[in-house]
Amino acid sequence: MEKQATRDAYGKALVELGRKYGDVVVLDADLSKSTKTADFAKVFPDRFINAGVAEQNMMGMAAGLAASGKVPFASSFAIFATGRAFEIVRNSLAYANLNVKICATHAGLTVGEDGGSHQSVEDLAIMRCVPNITVVAPADGVSTRQAVAAVYHHPGPVYLRLGRPAVPVIYDESLSFRIGRGIVLRAGKDATLIGCGIMVAKCLEAADRLRAEGIDVSVVDMHTIKPIDRDLIARKAHETGAILTVEEHSVLGGLGGAVCEVVCEQFPVPVMRMGINDQFGQSGTPDDLLEYYGLSVAMIMANTRILLSKK
Amino acid sequence: MREITESTIHAVETKARSLRRHIISMLGEAGSGHSGGSLSAADIVACLYFWEMNVDPHEPHKPDRDRFVLSKGHAAPVLYAALAEKGFFPVIELDSLRKLGSRLQGHPDMNKLSGVEASTGSLGQGISWAVGMALAERMNGPDRYRIYALLGDGEIEEGLVWEALMAAAHYKLDNLTAFLDHNRLQIDGPIAEVMSPEPVADKFRAFGWETLVIDGHDISQIMQALELARSTTGRPTAIIADTVKGKGCSFMENKAEWHGTAPNREQTIQALEELEVSPQRA
Numbered sequence: 001m002e003k004q005a006t007r008d009a010y011g012k013a014l015v016e017l018g019r020k021y022g023d024v025v026v027l028d029a030d031l032s033k034s035t036k037t038a039d040f041a042k043v044f045p046d047r048f049i050n051a052g053v054a055e056q057n058m059m060g061m062a063a064g065l066a067a068s069g070k071v072p073f074a075s076s077f078a079i080f081a082t083g084r085a086f087e088i089v090r091n092s093l094a095y096a097n098l099n100v101k102i103c104a105t106h107a108g109l110t111v112g113e114d115g116g117s118h119q120s121v122e123d124l125a126i127m128r129c130v131p132n133i134t135v136v137a138p139a140d141g142v143s144t145r146q147a148v149a150a151v152y153h154h155p156g157p158v159y160l161r162l163g164r165p166a167v168p169v170i171y172d173e174s175l176s177f178r179i180g181r182g183i184v185l186r187a188g189k190d191a192t193l194i195g196c197g198i199m200v201a202k203c204l205e206a207a208d209r210l211r212a213e214g215i216d217v218s219v220v221d222m223h224t225i226k227p228i229d230r231d232l233i234a235r236k237a238h239e240t241g242a243i244l245t246v247e248e249h250s251v252l253g254g255l256g257g258a259v260c261e262v263v264c265e266q267f268p269v270p271v272m273r274m275g276i277n278d279q280f281g282q283s284g285t286p287d288d289l290l291e292y293y294g295l296s297v298a299m300i301m302a303n304t305r306i307l308l309s310k311k
Numbered sequence: 312m313r314e315i316t317e318s319t320i321h322a323v324e325t326k327a328r329s330l331r332r333h334i335i336s337m338l339g340e341a342g343s344g345h346s347g348g349s350l351s352a353a354d355i356v357a358c359l360y361f362w363e364m365n366v367d368p369h370e371p372h373k374p375d376r377d378r379f380v381l382s383k384g385h386a387a388p389v390l391y392a393a394l395a396e397k398g399f400f401p402v403i404e405l406d407s408l409r410k411l412g413s414r415l416q417g418h419p420d421m422n423k424l425s426g427v428e429a430s431t432g433s434l435g436q437g438i439s440w441a442v443g444m445a446l447a448e449r450m451n452g453p454d455r456y457r458i459y460a461l462l463g464d465g466e467i468e469e470g471l472v473w474e475a476l477m478a479a480a481h482y483k484l485d486n487l488t489a490f491l492d493h494n495r496l497q498i499d500g501p502i503a504e505v506m507s508p509e510p511v512a513d514k515f516r517a518f519g520w521e522t523l524v525i526d527g528h529d530i531s532q533i534m535q536a537l538e539l540a541r542s543t544t545g546r547p548t549a550i551i552a553d554t555v556k557g558k559g560c561s562f563m564e565n566k567a568e569w570h571g572t573a574p575n576r577e578q579t580i581q582a583l584e585e586l587e588v589s590p591q592r593a
C-alpha cells in the first residue's frame with residue numbers, strides 16, 4: 001500500500017502554490033526540515049521567513065503580512081503553533097479575522113519518541129472554540145495537497161492539522177476536496193464510523209474487516225472539524241442509528257465533541273468517542289503509542305460491536 | 312570536593328567523558344534523539360553534578376538540595392547520564408530511553424524520574440521555572456541552596472526567556488546561575504543565519520545579569536565561573552559557555568544535521584572508540 005506523510009504532501013503542495021500565486025509567503029520557527037516548509041524555502045527563498053525559535057513572533061509577523069495583502073502559511077509543530085502562540089493566534093489572527101493559514105505538523109501521539117511534551121492532543125479543541133478559525137485535518141497525502149489549495153482560496157484564518165508518520169494513501173486524483181463537506185467513503189447501514197486525519201485509514205480497514213463478520217458500517221472522512229458538516233452527521237445518525245468517532249486527539253472538544261453536539265441537537269442516537277482519554281501521551285514508537293492508547297483497528301472493531309449493542 | 316585543583320579538574324573531566332559515552336550509547340540504543348546539544352553541554356553538566364551542586368541520590372527531595380533546570384530539555388540524554396552516574400537510577404536503565412513505558416522520556420518528566428527538577432522540552436519555559444525556584448528559595452530563608460539553569464543559544468530566541476531574565480535581575484536573584492550553551496547552531500542551521508541573538512553577552516548584561524564568557528569545554532574555567540557566581544551579590548549570573556555542538560564525536564562536531572539525529576550502530580561504535588582513547592579536553 002502506498003504511504004505518504006501528510007507533512008510531506010504539505011511541503012510539495014506549498015511549492016505548487018508558490019508557483020501559482022505570488023502572494024503566498026511561508027513562515028517557520030526553526031523546524032522547516034521537519035514541517036517540510038524547507039521545500040518552499042529552497043525554491044522561494046525571498047518568500048520564506050524563518051522566525052527562529054519564536055512561535056509567538058512568527059504568528060505576530062504573519063498577522064502583519066496578512067494585513068499587508070500577503071497570504072501567510074505559518075508552520076511549526078502543532079503543540080507550539082496552537083499552544084505557545086495561542087493568544088497571538090486568538091487576538092492577532094482570529095479576532096482581527098486575518099487571512100493566515102496555520103499549518104501545523106507533528107500533531108497527536110504519532111510524534112512518537114519525543115514524548116508527551118511534544119504530542120498535542122488538544123489542538124483541535126482549542127482551535128475549534130475560537131471564532132473565525134476554520135479547522136481542517138486531512139487524512140492522507142492526496143487530500144492534504146487538495147486541502148492546501150482549498151485553504152489558500154478560503155478567506156480568513158485556517159488551522160490545518162498535519163502528521164509526522166507516513167500513512168496510507170486512500171484517495172486518488174479524482175477526489176474533489178471541499179472545506180466543510182465530509183466525504184462518505186463507505187456506505188453501510190448498521191453504524192457510521194466518523195474519523196479524521198490518520199484515523200480515517202484505520203476506520204476503512206476496520207469497516208472492511210467488520211463486513212466479513214456481517215457488520216455493515218459506513219465510513220466518513222470528516223476532514224473539516226469546523227464548520228462541521230451538520231447535514232451529513234444528521235443524515236448518518238438517521239440512516240445508521242449509531243455513530244463512532246475516531247480521532248488522534250483528546251476525546252474532549254475535538255471531532256468527537258463536535259459530532260456529539262450535532263447529534264444531540266439534531267438527531268439523538270448512541271455515540272461513542274474514540275480518542276485519547278483525557279491524558280497526556282508519552283515516548284514510544286508511533287505504532288506502539290496508537291496501540292497503547294487504544295487507537296487500533298482492533299479497538300475500532302471492538303467498540304463498533306459494543307456500540308451496536310446499544311442501539 | 313569544591314576545590315579547584317588538578318585532581319578535582321581531572322575527576323570532573325573523567326566524569327564528562329563517561330557522560331559522553333552514556334549519551335552515545337543510549338542514543339544509539341534508542342535510535343532517535345538529540346545528540347549534538349547533549350554532547351555540547353556534557354562538561355557543564357559534569358561540573359554541576361560532580362563538583363558544584365549539593366544533590367543526594369539517596370535523598371532526592373531533601374529541601375536544601377541545589378536545583379538544576381535543563382531549560383533546553385531536548386538535551387535530556389546529558390541529564391539522564393549525569394543522574395545515572397550520580398546514582399539516581401541504574402546505568403543500565405539508560406537503555407530504556409524513549410521507549411514505551413520508560414521513565415526516561417524523550418524530554419525530561421519530573422513526575423516519572425526522581426532527580427529531574429522540572430519537566431521541560433518546550434523551549435524557554437525552564438528558565439522561568441528556575442526564576443520561580445530562586446524566588447521560593449528566597450522566601451524559604453536565604454543561602455540555603457542555589458538554582459542552576461541551562462539554556463540553548465537557539466532557545467534564547469524565545470521571548471519568554473527575556474521576560475524571565477528581566478524578572479531575575481529585577482528581583483536581584485543572586486542565588487540563580489544560568490549557563491548558555493553557546494554552540495552557535497540550532498535546527499535549521501547556524502543561529503547567525505536563522506535568527507541571530509547576538510551579541511549575547513551584551514544582551515545578558517543589558518538585562519542586568521553578571522555575565523561571564525568562558526570556554527564551555529574547559530573544566531577549570533567552568534569551575535572558576537561558578538565560584539564567581541557564588542560570590543556575586545545582588546544579581547543573577549550568566550555564564551556564556553562557548554561550546555562545540557557534538558563535542559567529542561568527530562563526525563558530529565559543528566554539524567547542524569546532528570541536532571536531532573541518533574548514531575546508527577557503526578557510528579555508535581566509532582564514537583565510543585573516539586571517547587575511549589582521546590582525553591576530553593578542549
Ligand SMILES: Cc1ncc(C[n+]2csc(CCOP(=O)(O)OP(=O)(O)O)c2C)c(N)n1
Pocket residue numbers: 029030031053080084347348349351383385432433434435462463464465466467492494496497498556570
Ligand atoms: C517552544 C519550542 N519550539 C520549538 C521546539 C523544537 N526545537 C527543539 S530543539 C530546537 C532548537 C534549539 O536550538 P538550541 O537552543 O541552540 O539547542 P542546542 O544547539 O543546544 O541543541 C527547536 C526549535 C521546542 N522544543 N520548543
Ligand SMILES: [Mg+2]
Pocket residue numbers: 463464465492493494495496497
Ligand atoms: Mg545551539
